[in-house]
Each structure stands twice: as structure tokens, then as C-alpha cells.
Amino acid sequence: MLACRGIWLIKGNTLTSPSPAFGVLLVNLGTPDEPTPKAVKRFLKQFLSDPRVVDLSPWLWQPILQGIILNTRPAKVAKLYQSVWTEQGSPLMVISEQQAQKLATDLSATFNQTIPVELGMSYGNPSIESGFAKLKAQGAERIVVLPLYPQYSCSTVASVFDAVSQYFTQVRDIPELRFSKQYFDHEAYIAALTHSVKRHWKTHGQADKLILSFHGIPLRYATEGDPYPEQCRATAKLLAQALELTDGQWQVCFQSRFGKEEWLTPYADELLADLPRQGVKSVDVICPAFATDCLETLEEISIGGKETFLHAGGEAYHFIPCLNDDELHIELLRQLVQEQAQPWIRAE
Ligand SMILES: C=CC1=C(C)c2cc3[nH]c(cc4nc(cc5[nH]c(cc1n2)c(C)c5CCC(=O)O)C(CCC(=O)O)=C4C)c(C)c3C=C
Ligand SMILES: [Fe+2]
Numbered sequence: 001m002l003a004c005r006g007i008w009l010i011k012g013n014t015l016t017s018p019s020p021a022f023g024v025l026l027v028n029l030g031t032p033d034e035p036t037p038k039a040v041k042r043f044l045k046q047f048l049s050d051p052r053v054v055d056l057s058p059w060l061w062q063p064i065l066q067g068i069i070l071n072t073r074p075a076k077v078a079k080l081y082q083s084v085w086t087e088q089g090s091p092l093m094v095i096s097e098q099q100a101q102k103l104a105t106d107l108s109a110t111f112n113q114t115i116p117v118e119l120g121m122s123y124g125n126p127s128i129e130s131g132f133a134k135l136k137a138q139g140a141e142r143i144v145v146l147p148l149y150p151q152y153s154c155s156t157v158a159s160v161f162d163a164v165s166q167y168f169t170q171v172r173d174i175p176e177l178r179f180s181k182q183y184f185d186h187e188a189y190i191a192a193l194t195h196s197v198k199r200h201w202k203t204h205g206q207a208d209k210l211i212l213s214f215h216g217i218p219l220r221y222a223t224e225g226d227p228y229p230e231q232c233r234a235t236a237k238l239l240a241q242a243l244e245l246t247d248g249q250w251q252v253c254f255q256s257r258f259g260k261e262e263w264l265t266p267y268a269d270e271l272l273a274d275l276p277r278q279g280v281k282s283v284d285v286i287c288p289a290f291a292t293d294c295l296e297t298l299e300e301i302s303i304g305g306k307e308t309f310l311h312a313g314g315e316a317y318h319f320i321p322c323l324n325d326d327e328l329h330i331e332l333l334r335q336l337v338q339e340q341a342q343p344w345i346r347a348e
């Protein structure tokens with residue numbers, strides 16, 4: 001049985017422990033509020049102005065961003081968002097809310113007390129700041145920050161770290177904090193992915209090849225020290241081993257490249273266009289870098305990737321959804337939180 005060490009306060013002459021043992025800030029990238037050019041522009045402006053995402057000198061980058069990209073891209077990208085938008089909103093937001101709710105239920109059952117879990121998005125709403133404010137309002141004085149990126153990249157996880165540090169520059173009494181950096185090789189993550197692929201095979205049969213499509217980053221970020229590509233390859237290898245795939249039965253690629261620089265290769269669109277020529281007629285495609293389905297998985301890979309592959313002569317293309325609110329995914333998130341909260345927990 002696990003119990004939590006509370007925060008003790010003196011009220012009058014009595015020591016009380018009114019706060020939850022800890023709270024959780026679940027962080028994801030964020031998404032526009034609406035699938036309109038105006039809302040997409042607002043979102044892209046904040047996202048692409050983050051120097052962790054685009055590390056060019058602002059003197060060089062801001063004129064390109066403000067003068068060209070924000071005048072052309074929002075209308076095009078808004079149409080893409082419209083193709084995946086649901087009645088409840090952006091898939092990334094709807095699924096993130098489900099994850100937060102299920103994780104809170106799971107943690108509260110584990111610790112036999114209410115453990116608040118709030119969402120904070122790096123860009124757009126709800127912001128990281130509002131997530132911390134909600135946790136404070138619920139009395140959380142110890143907080144686990146859990147970015148939903150299995151593989152560490154400076155462009156994602158480090159930007160969450162920056163936002164967290166920035167927020168607390170304005171706060172006099174900061175909480176105790178634990179920050180989860182990565183979980184690319186976590187046993188429960190590989191188990192959740194394995195289960196998801198096997199479940200897919202049970203329903204649809206196994207394709208010639210399993211394609212593991214990770215979000216790309218500029219190659220330069222990796223050569224300058226970002227460990228992201230090695231972590232992607234490690235995840236892929238662990239998953240392939242767990243599925244007992246031979247070398248020819250799986251392949252890694254990188255999607256969603258942006259701008260003119262070289263990104264990690266092979267590029268997903270080029271690979272999918274080439275595979276039929278190599279004799280690969282059916283593929284299952286999974287996106288392990290995404291904890292939640294979103295524009296990049298549902299539009300670019302599930303819809304766009306299929307068109308590319310079938311147009312190039314492929315015969316069957318199956319997209320395997322992200323882990324989303326799968327039971328084993330929530331179990332993984334609970335374990336990650338528990339590992340970080342360890343110093344605040346005692347066994348009874
Ligand atoms: C320089 C640009 C970008 C880097 C670096 C980058 C890294 C990166 N992104 C994700 C996860 C997501 N990206 C999403 C959308 C998205 N990404 C970029 C650019 C970079 N990403 C853009 C411009 C966009 C917006 C859409 C577009 O204009 O093309 C999303 C989806 C958001 C949604 O609303 O559904 C996610 C998630 C990772 C994991 C990553 C590095 C590892
Ligand atoms: Fe991205």
C-alpha cells in the first residue's frame with residue numbers, strides 16, 4: 001500500500017496537512033482554438049517564435065515569420081485542421097483532456113486521495129501558467145511536470161522546461177518540482193506500443209512492413225547535441241524486438257519537415273512513395289513520438305501518407321492510432337508520475 005507524505009502547516013496550535021500529496025501538470029504541444037486562419041495564425045506566431053523550435057537569430061527569422069509565413073501558411077493549414085476537427089474540438093485537445101481525466105482517476109485510486117491533474121500546453125490554451133495556477137488553487141505544493149514526449153528533443157521538452165522556469169520567475173513561494181525528461185525506452189511505454197500494434201494486427205492482419213514515423217527535427221539540432229534521433233531509433237528497435245520482427249519487416253522515418261533546412265531522414269513522404277517500387281505492397285504505420293493523435297498523425301500520416309503510398313502503387317495502408325487514452329498508456333503515465341513522486345511517497 002502506498003501512502004503520501006503531506007505538506008504540514010501550522011494552523012493555530014495544530015499541525016494540519018490540507019494539501020494533496022502532489023499534483024501533476026500534463027504538458028503537450030498545444031493546438032489552435034479553432035480551425036480558422038485567424039486562430040491558426042495566433043497559434044503559429046507563438047509556436048514558431050519560440051527559439052527552441054526555430055533557433056535562428058530573431059533579426060533574421062522574425063521578418064520571414066511575420067512577413068511571409070504568417071501571411072501564407074495559416075489559410076492553408078486551417079483547411080488541414082478542418083479535415084480532422086471534431087465536434088468537441090481539436091483532436092489533440094480532446095484526447096489530452098481524456099488523458100488528464102483518466103490519469104487523475106487512476107492516481108486518486110492508487111493514493112486513496114484526490115490527486116489533481118491539470119493540462120498545460122506549450123502554445124495556445126490552456127497555457128502552462130494556467131495549469132500551475134489551477135494546481136495551486138487546489139493546494140498542490142509539490143508538482144510533477146510530465147511532458148507528453150517520449151523522446152527528448154530541445155524543440156519540445158526543453159521548451160517546456162523553459163516555460164516552467166519562466167513561470168516561476170514571477171512566483172515568490174515556488175512549489176517543489178519534479179520534471180520527467182523522457183521515456184523513450186520505458187518498459188511500460190514499449191509494452192503499450194506493442195499491445196497497440198498486436199491489437200491492430202488481430203483486426204487487420206499484419207502488413208509487409210511496419211513503418212515507424214517519428215516527427216522530424218532539423219538535422220543540425222541533432223549534430224549540435226540533441227539526442228532525439230538516437231532515442232527514436234532506440235524506441236523503434238525495442239518495439240521491433242518486442243514484436244519479434246526481422247530487420248526487413250520494420251523501418252524508421254521522419255515526418256512533418258518544415259522550412260528549407262535538411263531534417264532527419266529518411267523523410268516519411270519520400271519513403272512511402274518509394275516502398276511500392278521496392279516491392280512493399282502493404283504497410284502498417286505507427287507514430288510513436290506522438291502521445292496523442294493530432295494534425296500531424298491524422299492528416300499528414302493517416303490521410304496524406306495513404307494517398308502517397310497508394311498512388312505510388314501500394315495496395316494496403318493502415319494507420320495505427322497513437323496511444324491516446326488506451327488503458328496501457330494511462331498505466332504508463334501513472335508509472336511515470338509515481339517514479340517522479342517517489343520521494344513524496346512512503347510504503348505502509
Ligand atoms: C521548426 C519547426 C518544428 C519543429 C522543430 C517541430 C518539432 C516537433 N513537433 C512535435 C509535435 C507536434 N508538432 C505539431 C505541429 C506542428 N509542428 C510544426 C513545426 C515544428 N515542429 C508546425 C509548424 C506545426 C503546426 C502545423 C503546421 O503548420 O504544419 C503537432 C500538432 C499540433 C496540432 O494542433 O494537432 C505536434 C503534436 C514534436 C514531437 C517535435 C519534435 C520532436
Ligand atoms: Fe511539430
Ligand SMILES: [Fe+2]
Binds near residue numbers: 200206
Ligand atoms: Fe494494417
